[in-house]
Amino acid sequence: MAALTDRVLRALERFNAAHPWDHNAHYHRWILRQLPRRLDRALDVGCGSGDLARLLATRATAVRAVDADPAIVARARELTAPGTRVTFAVEDALADTGDDGSHTAVTCLATLHHLPLAPALARFRDRLAPGGTLVVLGLARPDTAGDHLLGLLSIPLNAATGWLRNRGRPAPRPVAMTAATRDAEETLAEIALVAGRILPGARIRRRLFWRYTLVWRKPDPGS
Structure with a gap:
C-alpha cells in the first residue's frame, strides 16, 4: 500500500509540474472580500512578483509592497505599469520603518512561516x-x-484545478522568479495559540491546498 501511495504521489507531482498554477493567487479574491472596498494605505508583506499588491492598488490610495529578495522586487517593478499606486521596496518584514499605526490593511501571503x-x-x-x-x-x-485529511483531499482537487486552468494542455515551465521555499514548523494549533495572545479575536481557518487563513481587525477605541 505504501509503495502504491508513493507511486500515486509521484505521478501527481509530475502532472502538477506539467499543469502548474498559483496556490496563493487562488485566494486573492477571497482576501479582497475581507477588506473594505476603499482603503487608505495598504501594506503587502512578502509581495513576491506583486500580483496581490497590484490588486490592492485598485482599492487603496497607496500600497507599499515589501520583500526581502532584491531580485524579486526588481521583477515586481518590471511587471507593474507606470502610474500604478504601488511602491515596491526591499525590506525586512520586522524592520522598524517609522510607519506604525498608518496602514488600513496589512496582507501577508505564504511568508509568515x-x-x-x-x-x-x-x-x-x-x-x-x-x-x-x-x-x-x-x-x-x-x-x-x-x-x-484536508491535505489528501487537496491532492485530486489540486490536479483538477491545474487541468482546468491550463485547459487540459501542458503549460510551459514558468520563467517568473520565485522565492526560496521552506517547510512550515508550527502547527495550526501552535499558530492559533500565539495569535490568540497577540491578536485577540483573530479568525483562523484551515483551507484547501495546504493553506490556512488568519483575519484580524484592530480595535478602534474611537468607533
Missing part, C-alpha cells in the same frame, strides 16, 4: 491603524487527522 511567528504578528499589529485589517494566508505543519 519564514519569519519568527510572535515578533512578526506583533509587528503586523503595530503597523495597522485602529480599525485596520490584517489578512494572512499561511502554511502550517500538518499535525491532526483533520490536517492530513
Whole structure:
C-alpha cells in the first residue's frame, strides 16, 4: 500500500509540474472580500512578483509592497505599469520603518512561516491603524487527522484545478522568479495559540491546498 501511495504521489507531482498554477493567487479574491472596498494605505508583506499588491492598488490610495529578495522586487517593478499606486521596496518584514499605526490593511501571503511567528504578528499589529485589517494566508505543519485529511483531499482537487486552468494542455515551465521555499514548523494549533495572545479575536481557518487563513481587525477605541 505504501509503495502504491508513493507511486500515486509521484505521478501527481509530475502532472502538477506539467499543469502548474498559483496556490496563493487562488485566494486573492477571497482576501479582497475581507477588506473594505476603499482603503487608505495598504501594506503587502512578502509581495513576491506583486500580483496581490497590484490588486490592492485598485482599492487603496497607496500600497507599499515589501520583500526581502532584491531580485524579486526588481521583477515586481518590471511587471507593474507606470502610474500604478504601488511602491515596491526591499525590506525586512520586522524592520522598524517609522510607519506604525498608518496602514488600513496589512496582507501577508505564504511568508509568515519564514519569519519568527510572535515578533512578526506583533509587528503586523503595530503597523495597522485602529480599525485596520490584517489578512494572512499561511502554511502550517500538518499535525491532526483533520490536517492530513484536508491535505489528501487537496491532492485530486489540486490536479483538477491545474487541468482546468491550463485547459487540459501542458503549460510551459514558468520563467517568473520565485522565492526560496521552506517547510512550515508550527502547527495550526501552535499558530492559533500565539495569535490568540497577540491578536485577540483573530479568525483562523484551515483551507484547501495546504493553506490556512488568519483575519484580524484592530480595535478602534474611537468607533
